[in-house]
Amino acid sequence: MVQEKPRVVQEYVPGKQVTLAHLIANPKKELCEKLGIVDAGAIGILTITPCEAAIIAADAATKTAAVQIGFMDRFTGSVVITGTVSAVEAALRQVIILLADGLGFSAPKLTRS
Numbered sequence: 001m002v003q004e005k006p007r008v009v010q011e012y013v014p015g016k017q018v019t020l021a022h023l024i025a026n027p028k029k030e031l032c033e034k035l036g037i038v039d040a041g042a043i044g045i046l047t048i049t050p051c052e053a054a055i056i057a058a059d060a061a062t063k064t065a066a067v068q069i070g071f072m073d074r075f076t077g078s079v080v081i082t083g084t085v086s087a088v089e090a091a092l093r094q095v096i097i098l099l100a101d102g103l104g105f106s107a108p109k110l111t112r113s
Contacts, residue, residue: 015049016099016104017048017049017106018046018048018099018105018106018107019047020045020108021044021046021096021109021110022110022113023043023111023113024043024044024045024113025041025085025112027040031043035071035080037082038082040070040082041084042082042083042084042085042088043070043081043082044067044079044081044082044083045078046077046080046092046095047077047078047079048077048099050077051073051074054072054074054076054078055072056099058072060094060095061079062091064091065083065086065088065091066083066084067081068083089110089112092110093110
């Protein structure tokens with residue numbers, strides 16, 4: 001008699017959350033170079049799940065303030081924006097508000113270094 005193996009179906013259902021929202025004010029030139037970013041007054045970093053929401057975050061950030069997308073990966077949910085300190089801060093705050101209040105994401109407080 002052949003014994004059947006139990007069949008297990010696994011499914012990945014990510015939560016809706018911003019796991020990191022951080023502003024780096026006045027980054028050192030070496031950091032910018034390592035990231036492939038032209039000298040910036042500030043760098044904003046976001047990590048978001050589901051990762052496709054990185055597209056929404058990048059769109060909202062660039063519509064909110066004079067920031068540039070330094071990096072965006074829709075497969076990992078990473079977004080890096082650059083600009084002046086005030087522009088990056090405004091953009092990060094607006095992204096958090098949009099995702100948390102508008103789309104029901106859980107979000108951290110904006111941190112800064």
